[in-house]
Amino acid sequence: MDAKEPVEYDRYTAADLSPELLQRxxxxxxxxxxxxxxxxxxIAYEESQHNPT
Structure with missing residues (x-):
């Protein structure tokens, strides 16, 4: 694997959702x-800001 490519699990973090959305x-x-x-x-994820693609 090329070191310049983001690792799949490093591209996303858990989404920052409000308590209401989490309850939904x-x-x-x-x-x-x-x-x-x-x-x-x-599971809700969003693209990581430190390592976007």
């Missing part, structure tokens, strides 16, 4: 779980 994500996870009977985890 949790609620949506629960709705999907109830509909599918499967555990679901939704």
């Amino acid at each position: 994500i949790v609620t949506l996870e629960e709705e999907i779980k109830n509909a599918t009977e499967k555990d679901v985890v939704l």
